[in-house]
Amino acid sequence: QTVVTQEATLSVSPGGTVTLTCGLNSGAVSTDHFPSWYQQTPGQAPRTLIYNTDTRSSGVPARFSGFILGNKAALTITGAQATDESHYYCLLFMGSGISVFGGGTELTVL
């Protein structure tokens, strides 16, 4: 069974930098998994931040960046703002039309 791993919780100071990661129990994450990242605040639908590893969706601030970090996908927020306090989910494409979400990271800005 494919399991996508994310940090359960992270915190960052306002103006600080934080990196969230997205791993795979069966091996390394690569660009072939087309990693994408989604931000969700309570009661709202998810918002797409990053797709295809490092491409920002329309309207997403440049402080969000995606990349491959070692054997994981990563999302870095540079210059965190209070409005970045949210849940973040990564999604990996496993082939044959199947994708798997990570368990999500709850990010606190304090």
Added chain:
Amino acid sequence: QLQLQESGPGLVKSSETLSLICTVSSGSIYSSDHYWGWIRQPPGKGLEWIGSIYYSGSTNYNPSLKSRVTMSVDTSKNQFSLRLTSVTAADTAVYYCARLHMTIFYFYGMDVWGQGTTVTISS
């Protein structure tokens, strides 16, 4: 700007079938580089991929749900739908429909989301 709207019963009895429809507006379900998908989120938990469908009717399902899931598309109504059989309390969730930017060559994730609809499974 293309929009998606989920509709269907908010309450379904245990062991029965959950049926939801997603209506596509301000755009066409006919798209060579998009699929149409369903994602759900149980209360207080994370997102779960259910599956996706192409306008031609080709489908891909989460292996863990495959035995109970059927997706279909109605191009005349610009809608696609989800059926989940033999539901239990574990199927209680917010169900989202979404447009997926994908082809057989790439997967660029969801680029449009519906607002979500809450479905509660009652005993």
